[in-house]
C-alpha cells in the first residue's frame with residue numbers, strides 16, 4: 001500500500017473542536033447558543049442510531065439539540081405542522097429531517113417546507129439553485145466534508161480533472177457543483193454511462209457515491225489520484241457484519257495517491273459539517289461574521 005490515508009475521523013475531530021470554541025465564544029457574547037432540531041419519522045434502527053449520534057455530537061460542541069420523533073404512521077400534514085413550528089422557533093437555527101421518510105410522505109414537499117435559512121442539509125430547492133448559480137447557500141453536508149478534505153490535501157483544486165460517480169441530489173450533483181466552483185474540470189458518470197472505468201482513469205480526483213460495496217478496484221484509478229469514497233455499505237463477511245465503501249480499499253491503496261477509508265473517512269465529516277452548517281446558519285440569522293473555513 002502506497003496511498004496516504006486521509007483520516008476523516010481526525011479531521012472531523014479538529015473541525016468539531018473549532019466549532020466548539022466558536023460556540024463557547026458566542027454563548028459568552030450573546031447568551032444564545034446555536035440550536036439544531038432533528039426530526040425522525042418511524043423506527044428504522046439505523047436511523048435511530050444515527051440520530052442519537054448526531055444529538056450527542058451536537059451537545060458536545062455546546063449547541064442545543066432538539067429531537068422530534070414521530071410515529072411511522074404520522075401524516076404529512078402533521079410533519080408539515082412540526083416544521084412550521086420549528087421554522088418559527090427562534091432557538092432553532094438548523095432543521096434536519098432524517099431521510100428516507102416513509103413512502104406515504106412526499107419528501108420533496110417536506111424539505112421545501114423548511115425555511116431555506118434553517119435548511120442545514122442544503123436540500124431545499126432554493127439552496128440547490130443558489131449553489132448552482134454560485135451564490136451563498138447552505139451546502140449539503142457530505143459534499144461539503146469531501147470538499148474540505150480535498151482542499152486540505154491539494155491546497156488549490158484549480159484545473160484538476162474530477163470525476164464524480166453517482167448523480168444523487170444529496171451527494172453527486174452538489175459535489176459536482178462544488179468541484180466546478182473550485183475550478184475543476186468535472187464529469188459526472190452514473191449507472192448508464194458507457195466506458196465508466198476509462199473515464200474514471202482520467203481523474204485526478206475520483207469521488208464515488210453509488211452504494212455498491214467495493215465496486216471500484218485499481219482498474220478505475222489513475223496512479224496517484226485522490227479517491228474519496230462516499231459509499232457506506234453494510235455487508236456480511238466471514239460471518240460478521242462490517243462496513244465497506246464503494247472502493248476496494250486494499251486494491252486501490254496500491255495505486256492511488258491518497259484515499260479516504262470506510263469507516264473513518266467521509267462519514268464522520270458529514271456529521272461535523274452538519275454542526276458547521278448549524279453554526280453558519282446561526283451566524284447568518286444573527287448577522288454575525290462567519291468563522292473562516294466552515295462554509296464555502
Ligand SMILES: Nc1nc(=O)c2c([nH]1)NC[C@@H]1CN(c3ccc(C(=O)N[C@@H](CCC(=O)O)C(=O)O)cc3)C=[N+]21
Nearest residue numbers: 096097098099100121141232263264265267268270271
Ligand atoms: N436528512 C438527512 N441528512 C443526512 O445527512 C443523512 C440522512 N438524512 N439520512 C441518512 C444518511 C446517512 N448519513 C451518515 C452520516 C455519517 C455516517 C458515519 O459517521 N459513519 C461512520 C460509521 C458509523 C458506523 O459505524 O455505523 C463512518 O463512516 O466512519 C454514516 C451515515 C447521513 N445521512
